[in-house]
Amino acid sequence: MASYNSPTEKVDVMEAETVNASDRSGKGEFYDGKGIRAVPGTTLESFSHLDEKKILRKMDLRLIPMLALLYLLSFLDRGNIGNAKIEGLQEDLNLSPDQYNWCLTVFFFTYAAFEVPSNLLLKKLRPSVWLPTIMVAWGTVMTLMGIVRNYHGLLVARIFLGVTEAGLFPGVAYYLTMWYCRHEIQFRQALFFSAASIAGAFSGLLAFAIAKMDGTAGLEGWRWIFILEGIATVVAAVLAFFILQDFPETATFLTEEEKAFVVFRLKYQAQAGNIDTDQVQVAQAEDFKWKYVWSAFKDWQIWVSIIMYWGVVCPLYGISLFLPTIIKNLGYTANKAQLMTVPIYITAAILAVIVAYVSDRVGKRSPFIISLYCVLIVGFSMCISTSNPKVVYGGVFITACAIYPAFPGVISWLANNLSGSYKRSAGMAMQIGIGNLGGAMAANFYRQKDGPRYILGHALELGFIGAGIIAALVLVFSYIQINRKREAKVAQGELDQYSAEELSSKGDKALTWRYML
Structure with a gap:
């Protein structure tokens, strides 16, 4: 299982949802007042200046x-x-x-x-x-x-x-x-x-x-x-x-960048470290x-x-x-x-x-x-x-x-x-x-x-x-x-059959997900 432990590891964001967004950081991250919706190209390195x-x-x-x-x-x-x-x-x-x-x-x-x-x-x-x-x-x-x-x-x-x-x-x-x-x-x-x-x-x-x-x-x-x-x-x-x-997203004790960082890091957990960044699983939609x-x-x-x-x-x-x-x-x-x-x-x-x-x-x-x-x-x-x-x-x-x-x-x-x-x-x-x-x-x-x-x-x-x-x-x-089978399937190229949206909808059943022991 691989998961990031510091803000310096890169994970590309595939999701681009910007509702009434404005670029407040000057670094390419977008905020909508309800939290962050990151644009393509945003990485954890974008937050490396945060403690x-x-x-x-x-x-x-x-x-x-x-x-x-x-x-x-x-x-x-x-x-x-x-x-x-x-x-x-x-x-x-x-x-x-x-x-x-x-x-x-x-x-x-x-x-x-x-x-x-x-x-x-x-x-x-x-x-x-x-x-x-x-x-x-x-x-x-x-x-x-x-x-x-x-x-x-x-x-x-x-x-x-x-x-x-x-x-x-x-x-x-x-x-x-x-x-x-x-x-x-x-x-x-x-x-x-x-x-x-x-x-x-x-x-x-x-x-x-x-x-x-x-x-x-x-x-x-x-x-x-x-x-x-x-x-x-x-x-x-x-x-x-x-x-x-x-x-x-609504925490009063966090700055806008800190809110963005907390939301961002939660989205990209439990993903296999050798997955192509274009197919990183994104968080499941919040609509019930x-x-x-x-x-x-x-x-x-x-x-x-x-x-x-x-x-x-x-x-x-x-x-x-x-x-x-x-x-x-x-x-x-x-x-x-x-x-x-x-x-x-x-x-x-x-x-x-x-x-x-x-x-x-x-x-x-x-x-x-x-x-x-x-x-x-x-x-x-x-x-x-x-x-x-x-x-x-x-x-x-x-x-x-x-x-x-x-x-x-x-x-x-x-x-x-x-x-x-x-x-x-x-x-x-x-x-x-x-x-x-x-x-x-x-x-x-x-x-x-x-x-x-x-x-x-x-x-x-x-x-x-x-x-x-x-x-x-x-x-x-x-x-x-299960983890071994998913690694074998990824090695065989089966991941190419799925879009980022399909991986997202599968949740913990996706090939990119690794169970914690």
């Missing part, structure tokens, strides 16, 4: 902190029911173990169902409008969850929490691909996703502190967990309306067509990646929803159980960023993903093999420290191998949406009657991790074979 690292730093500072905050609150709000449970939610609402598990499960049904539509709406309604809007909605639902009085009230609240939260994670995961190149994306995904790990740490700390409000205004401590965290989400959403940017969505549903790699996704998402939700309960059932008090989750999540967040940085530098995804899945097997094997609290806690610690670095890699790997913005949008939403049905399964892995050892839950996690490893290996060997 690429400085531009990336500007993007990081303006995008990542706000996105991380949004996801921190999202993950906090969907997982805090586990903290509320050990503070008395189940007893106060008279929930049976099965009823509690159903309240966890229904979230994922609506969460999965609304992810693809939400990602398509993201393109239509702009991220700076759509993301804060759904955030206000789920913050309101979360706040109202603090006043539910019975099983049915909690069940309905969790259903609507799934509807309103559905668009955030797939939306942001896709949104980042509209700013960063393939060899840069996992580090940014990890910075964003590590907020989930930090949320786990904050969840324990906040629950420990908020539970002290028990009896305030006549409400139990677990109710205040929902109410205060829901209000915090709404406040953050209001800020997001003013802070979030949409796409590089249902064929782009349909092509995602027909793409085999997305369905295989969903199985791989289950291999990490089932452990993720198993840990996030049940970690406080698992630790408490080892013999610790509720307060200590809340606090003992903190070092696990902090360590996992740090490792997620480190692994992502190395993965981007190496330009590989699969070696890290498969290795981390093997570490997951070690962690859950420790949990299932003994009732010793120290060994089980160590196993859970190891497991979390593999889950959080692996998750951004799984998301980034599929994003790296889908071409065309609408297909990538739909494909990522499918992976995350259908994949999150694994959360519905994981919500029922750790049954109350199986405590304190939870052998069934740990065994099921091991089974899904094994399936994830197999799926990852299938992708690796398939990508290697």
Whole structure:
């Protein structure tokens, strides 16, 4: 696979779309006020006077902190029911173990169902409008969850929490691909996703502190967990309306030339380095067509990646929803159980960023993903093999420290191998949406009657991790074979049969496309 890493490598532009354009740079690049439409002959060398690292730093500072905050609150709000449970939610609402598990499960049904539509709406309604809007909605639902009085009230609240939260994670995961190149994306995904790990740490700390409000205004401590965290989400959403940017073409913090450079470099990724410049694949048209969505549903790699996704998402939700309960059932008090989750999540967040940085530098995804899945097997094997609290806690610690670095890699790997913005949008939403049905399964892995050892839950996690490893290996060997076949066809001159427009329409199925391993 060849991709450019600096502004000095030349790639000729075949596309010439200049609507009300004027030459603002004096170098032959054309701008239309909505971004760049480059004329024939423009190359990356045209932007060699720009500092690429400085531009990336500007993007990081303006995008990542706000996105991380949004996801921190999202993950906090969907997982805090586990903290509320050990503070008395189940007893106060008279929930049976099965009823509690159903309240966890229904979230994922609506969460999965609304992810693809939400990602398509993201393109239509702009991220700076759509993301804060759904955030206000789920913050309101979360706040109202603090006043539910019975099983049915909690069940309905969790259903609507799934509807309103559905668009955030797939939306942001896709949104980042509209700013960063393939060899840069996992580090940014990890910075964003590590907020989930930090949320786990904050969840324990906040629950420990908020539970002290028990009896305030006549409400139990677990109710205040929902109410205060829901209000915090709404406040953050209001800020997001003013802070979030949409796409590089309209970024207020970039100059016109910087916008042009960011858009340009995104268009010419994953192309074989020995292709004649007259046949370089251009970016897929941004006009929406249902064929782009349909092509995602027909793409085999997305369905295989969903199985791989289950291999990490089932452990993720198993840990996030049940970690406080698992630790408490080892013999610790509720307060200590809340606090003992903190070092696990902090360590996992740090490792997620480190692994992502190395993965981007190496330009590989699969070696890290498969290795981390093997570490997951070690962690859950420790949990299932003994009732010793120290060994089980160590196993859970190891497991979390593999889950959080692996998750951004799984998301980034599929994003790296889908071409065309609408297909990538739909494909990522499918992976995350259908994949999150694994959360519905994981919500029922750790049954109350199986405590304190939870052998069934740990065994099921091991089974899904094994399936994830197999799926990852299938992708690796398939990508290697496809890349070799395309190189052979190019060497035989088959590329001459296609125009630039035909290559563009084929997206990641074009002879010029090389899958990332």
